[in-house]
Amino acid sequence: MNQEPEAQATREGRVVSSHGRDAVVEDAAHRRIHCRLRGRRLAAVCGDIVRWVAADTEGAAGLITEIIPRGTELARMNMRGQPEVIAANLTQLVSVIAPLPAPDLGLCDRYLAAAEWAGLKACVVANKSDLPGAKVLLGEAIDCYAALGYPVVWATKNAPGGAQDLAAQLREEISVLVGQSGVGKSSLINLLVPGVEATVQEISRAAETGKHTTSVASLYQLPAGGDLVDSPGVRDFAPPLPPPRGIASGFREIARHAANCRFKDCMHLREPGCAVAAATTAGEIPARRIASYRQLVNQAEGRLRRNPQLRR
Numbered sequence: 001m002n003q004e005p006e007a008q009a010t011r012e013g014r015v016v017s018s019h020g021r022d023a024v025v026e027d028a029a030h031r032r033i034h035c036r037l038r039g040r041r042l043a044a045v046c047g048d049i050v051r052w053v054a055a056d057t058e059g060a061a062g063l064i065t066e067i068i069p070r071g072t073e074l075a076r077m078n079m080r081g082q083p084e085v086i087a088a089n090l091t092q093l094v095s096v097i098a099p100l101p102a103p104d105l106g107l108c109d110r111y112l113a114a115a116e117w118a119g120l121k122a123c124v125v126a127n128k129s130d131l132p133g134a135k136v137l138l139g140e141a142i143d144c145y146a147a148l149g150y151p152v153v154w155a156t157k158n159a160p161g162g163a164q165d166l167a168a169q170l171r172e173e174i175s176v177l178v179g180q181s182g183v184g185k186s187s188l189i190n191l192l193v194p195g196v197e198a199t200v201q202e203i204s205r206a207a208e209t210g211k212h213t214t215s216v217a218s219l220y221q222l223p224a225g226g227d228l229v230d231s232p233g234v235r236d237f238a239p240p241l242p243p244p245r246g247i248a249s250g251f252r253e254i255a256r257h258a259a260n261c262r263f264k265d266c267m268h269l270r271e272p273g274c275a276v277a278a279a280t281t282a283g284e285i286p287a288r289r290i291a292s293y294r295q296l297v298n299q300a301e302g303r304l305r306r307n308p309q310l311r312r
């Protein structure tokens with residue numbers, strides 16, 4: 001009869017943002033509780049389902065005691081060459097490109113490949129469609145992604161139409177916005193979630209300070225349904241790679257054409273009778289997509305050479 005049972009009860013919640021040993025957890029009643037992670041071994045990311053107990057620990061109101069095994073993980077390789085999970089339990093990746101900053105389509109290809117490998121749906125947003133020349137700058141890429149079967153949405157924070165199309169795409173999903181710094185991810189959050197004020201900053205100011213405007217991933221509930229994670233923009237994105245033979249599954253058109261290659265184990269690099277190379281020569285596969293594929297195969301092979309134990 002010592003403690004109130006309520007205070008000791010273990011509850012479940014979802015991490016809506018995390019930073020170091022601190023995390024904000026949202027409970028079933030949509031209350032947000034500032035929690036700390038128990039011990040040194042637990043690591044929580046945005047989207048994690050966790051168990052926590054009420055506790056008064058140095059400014060935090062709760063203590064996270066357990067992280068429920070993740071259904072999916074979106075990760076990147078960090079500077080030390082270690083995989084780092086960006087968000088957990090997602091169902092969809094939304095790759096945002098814009099005319100400004102100048103689009104890096106190789107980066108977009110890598111995000112889409114990472115989504116395929118992680119078992120996530122994916123779509124592409126061509127943002128800042130109000131800027132002059134947007135259709136010319138992004139049109140070809142958008143047509144390419146649409147032809148691969150990725151839903152594409154043109155959007156701008158300056159008109160509601162695109163946001164509605166995007167909201168429809170997000171309704172049933174737990175999605176993450178990814179892309180270069182300054183493409184307008186947080187501006188899309190502000191458009192889709194009235195009342196929140198995700199920080200937005202002029203690209204030039206962000207570049208001067210050497211920092212991206214959004215510094216931690218945050219999860220928002222969308223009024224039209226679905227959840228959306230705003231993630232910090234990147235200059236580059238290196239996905240954790242499958243073995244070289246698995247890279248093709250990240251590229252839908254390559255996986256499709258591969259069925260017609262002369263050799264079953266064709267890597268589509270320079271083998272004779274390669275249907276992927278033939279489709280590229282015929283203009284059916286953009287050269288950029290093949291370059292993105294080969295770059296990742298080379299990286300995956302380099303990793304195998306450095307770590308021969310991975311071959312087994």
Ligand SMILES: Nc1nc2c(ncn2[C@@H]2O[C@H](COP(=O)(O)OP(=O)(O)OP(=O)(O)O)[C@@H](O)[C@H]2O)c(=O)[nH]1
Nearest residue numbers: 128156157182183184185186187200201213214233
């Ligand atoms: N013209 C135009 N400018 C936009 C649009 N959306 C965002 N911007 C501007 O682009 C700049 C960057 O926008 P953010 O929303 O902060 O971009 P972000 O992708 O969240 O950037 P990071 O947090 O650094 O990854 C700001 O100056 C915005 O006002 C748009 O649809 N059209």
Ligand SMILES: [Mg+2]
Nearest residue numbers: 185186213214
């Ligand atoms: Mg941002």
Ligand SMILES: [Zn+2]
Nearest residue numbers: 261266268274
């Ligand atoms: Zn081939």
